[in-house]
Amino acid sequence: MRLFAALRHRGLSAAVGLSAWRLKAVRGQSRMSSSSSLPVAAVCQMTSTPDKEANFSTCTRLVEQAKEGGACMVFLPEGFDYIGSNREETLQLSESLDGDLISRYSHLARKLDVWLSLGGFHERGHDWKTDRRIYNSHVIINGQGELVSVYRKAHLFDVELTSKGVSLKESAFTVPGPRLVSPVQTPIGKVGLGVCYDLRFPELSSALRRHGAEILTYPSAFTVATGTAHWEVLLRARAIETQCFVLAAAQVGAHHPKRTSFGHALAVDPWGEVTGDCGGSDEALTLVQIDLQRLRDVRRDMPVQQHRRDQHFYCSLD
Ligand SMILES: O=C(O)CNC(=O)[C@H](CS)NC(=O)CCC(=O)C(=O)O
Numbered sequence: 001m002r003l004f005a006a007l008r009h010r011g012l013s014a015a016v017g018l019s020a021w022r023l024k025a026v027r028g029q030s031r032m033s034s035s036s037s038l039p040v041a042a043v044c045q046m047t048s049t050p051d052k053e054a055n056f057s058t059c060t061r062l063v064e065q066a067k068e069g070g071a072c073m074v075f076l077p078e079g080f081d082y083i084g085s086n087r088e089e090t091l092q093l094s095e096s097l098d099g100d101l102i103s104r105y106s107h108l109a110r111k112l113d114v115w116l117s118l119g120g121f122h123e124r125g126h127d128w129k130t131d132r133r134i135y136n137s138h139v140i141i142n143g144q145g146e147l148v149s150v151y152r153k154a155h156l157f158d159v160e161l162t163s164k165g166v167s168l169k170e171s172a173f174t175v176p177g178p179r180l181v182s183p184v185q186t187p188i189g190k191v192g193l194g195v196c197y198d199l200r201f202p203e204l205s206s207a208l209r210r211h212g213a214e215i216l217t218y219p220s221a222f223t224v225a226t227g228t229a230h231w232e233v234l235l236r237a238r239a240i241e242t243q244c245f246v247l248a249a250a251q252v253g254a255h256h257p258k259r260t261s262f263g264h265a266l267a268v269d270p271w272g273e274v275t276g277d278c279g280g281s282d283e284a285l286t287l288v289q290i291d292l293q294r295l296r297d298v299r300r301d302m303p304v305q306q307h308r309r310d311q312h313f314y315c316s317l318d
Contacts, residue, residue: 031093042066078120112146119219151193152177227262
């Protein structure tokens, strides 16, 4: 009863640990079919390791459970394929877009007729044979299993926070993507693509908004130190500024002895309200109804996009 009340209160979105999953999913579905047919997205959280096969099993389980809960699009986090324990391993395990792993995801999408957002795929770069560098790619696959868009992470996480024990140099193995990509029309709306650290650059989210985005996505593997301080604030700020839904799948917990992620895969609505949060400890997913009428209402009541000055205005200061 308490769960049902929570679901009603939060408009279906509920973060669910997998043990409690089936019960909540059934209740969520019964409410959904009786009151509306809004599309449902699933935002996932997992703990990838260097074991690609185990990670694929985890993702398959999450996607199947999301489908069972009524989702038509499923969001997996950065590093859904693996999180390597050192630079060499990270490079060694990478694949190209036409490799085995993406092909398996394509079959999964087709079999279940769900769209997939595969954030942070370690993609062998165009010059792999000469430079051994990868892209950090966000891949969208449609319900027929076709690859419909690829965005390559533009901002690389080269950060050393000595006092907090954070030291990562993404550019040691990754090349930055050359451009943004147009928002993708999906069954839940127009999805704009980012990856993790990109979340800190509002220029990117406002460009995607200008090009029609209704939903912004930031599949992530945030560090515990930066996640604790910044994660929710940044996601809500991007939602409020752009008046978009923001969906951020996340890595959680210990990937290997040297690396742990913050978790809290989050769904935020265009008013900035958090409508789903997977918590900070376990594999989980949260279901969220995407109500584009709510988005239109928020934008109508406060038309910030119309109040925005042209881009030149923000470049020329006295
Ligand atoms: O390394 C891999 O295999 C996958 N890539 C990542 O996990 C990336 C680059 S190291 N992580 C981030 O961007 C964290 C950003 C962050 O924590 C912040 O902005 O505060």
